[in-house]
Amino acid sequence: MSDGLLTGALGEVRVRRPRMLSPLREHLRDTMWFAPTVGLVGSMVLWWAAAELDTELVRLLQDDEEYDTLKDLNQVAEDTKVVISTIGSAMMTFIGVVFSISLVAVQMASGQFSPRVVRLYVRSRITKITLTVFLATFLFSLMTLTSFESEQDPRLVTNVPLVEGVLALLMVLLSLLLFVAYVNGTLRMMRIGFVIDRIARESFRVALKHPTEEVPDDGRLGPETARITHEGRAGVLRDVNIARAVRAARRQGAVLRLLPRIGDFVVPGTPVFAVHGGPAPGRRALRYTVSVGVERTFHQDLGFGLRQLSDIALRALSPAVNDPTTAVQALDRIIQFLASVAPYPLGALHHRDRRGTVRLVQPVPSWPDLVDLGLTEIRACAAGHPQVTRRMLAGIDDLLLLAPADRRAPLVRHRALLAQAVERMVPEAADRDFALLPDRQGIG
Structure with a gap:
């Protein structure tokens, strides 16, 4: 494993020392205010630096008595003022569009998948970057408008916002490119396959950070x-x-x-x-x-990914949705996660100081806990869906091959309970035989 060293089946596990600010970094990623605030502050600093450059440029031209050049710059500034005013009003429209798309995406995810997947949208980097650049461009445009002067004589002008105008145009271009990327990313986040894949990848990151014993x-x-x-x-x-x-x-x-x-x-x-x-x-x-x-996070929670995947499958198997294919997609990732942690000891993390002495013992879910979390609730709702029962049986059979002998008991128990549930739920023998036939695609 990349973030730890397993020295034996029951041996000590050495974990990389965590970074001091890792909890703070994770908490800030769960907020929507931090990145835009940094962007607004950065926009103010950038405007101040650009204004100083413009002032210095005008001062040098006045010292050299470049009257014609000052006059041309003053004319360019008047034309630029119209463009900057248009940018300011247009950016507010863009910001409204971004908010509208984000709210629609969050509402769809909460209603169709699970309320717990909304945090994927909150943590979306492209959403935060787009909103940050849009707000920064809007503020920069407003501050640039304050730099324009109404003096007709170029020799009395103290600042011609030429650099500020160029930067504003570059920020608008960046905003347009980010808007295209944002729409593309949001449309991907509305697809259940992409959402399930994101949850699975977050779960694997937690597993890599938490080698256990x-x-x-x-x-x-x-x-x-x-x-x-x-x-x-x-x-x-x-x-x-x-x-x-x-x-x-x-x-x-x-x-x-x-x-x-x-x-x-x-x-x-x-x-x-x-x-x-x-x-x-x-x-x-x-x-x-x-x-x-107020809610769980992926940062140190080994079972949170399974919880989300199980919720998505349960929502898909509800009579209101009746989408067993989505449940099969969630089961694919549940089986994948269980297979990845099956060979490793589970139970607790031992964190050490620099001398290698254990100083903190942190409990994590055991193997039966993870199996029950991933399979119990789906199994209870899957008896009437042969596509799901066939996929679950195939997944359990794969796990029985991959898991150590002392970890097969929970899997055998779930397989037996699933067979009993199908026998109670399905009256026809032929349908029962079909529902209990393992198939990795469910019903291909």
Whole structure:
């Protein structure tokens, strides 16, 4: 694995030290205000620099008494003013179009796929870049208009916004190119295959960042000396600042064991850390270590991708939608994810300090947890859809070949329960035999 080293079936797993700002970076990616705000500030700085260049250019020409050149520049500025005014009004129209397309896409995704996939649109880079450049162009155009002067005598003019006008035109060209890319990207995000692929790729990134090992016996961590409770607001445990927690535990010579899993809902007073082998770190040392929000994120949540894929399949199998092909597409990625993590130990992450000493133990879903999350709910709704049952049986058979012998029990259980559900649901023997025939395409 690229982000960790597995030394044995039950051996220690060394994980790359996380970057300090990784939780902050992930949180900012879940917002729509940060990128446009940076763009507006950058637009102001760019306008200020361009205005200084224009002022310096006019000053040099006045010192050289280049009256004709100043007169020509002044005429160009008058023509440019009309163009800049048009740009300012047009950019507001473009911004309205971008917002309209985004809202329609989010509404369709929430209604047809799952409310939990809306975050893919919020985190879309092309959406944020397009909105940022549009707002920056609009603000730059407004600030450029303030640079135009009404003096008729070129020798009295202090600033001719020539550089500002050229930059405004370049920003408009960039905006048009981004608008084309934005429309193309948004149309792709409306396709269920692309959405499922994005969720799967995010899930694989989490799996690569979280090589895991079996939950160790607490005796290896030392006796439990204290517990640290959550004092913030109630919400979903989104992530843990691993570097801060490891540093706080190292200073006390202790080991911290995270009690809830990422994705659990915690309330004030809930124990979040158990301290082993040393005194508990102070509250100040653990400040901002635990992040709680209103919804789960992919950052450290190994099961969140399966949750989203399962939700999409359940929505597709509902009587209101009745789209088993979409459920099969979701099952394809669920089987793919389970196959990718099947050979590796699961249960807990061991995070170490620079000397290789374990300082933080973080629980993650076990193999039965992941199998149940990916298959249970779909299996309960799939009995009446032979396309889905055939694909699920083929997927389980593939996993039985790939998974170690000690991990086949959950798969065998789901296969038996699926066969029982089909026998109860389908009265005709021929239809039952057809529904229980494994097929990787469901019904090709």
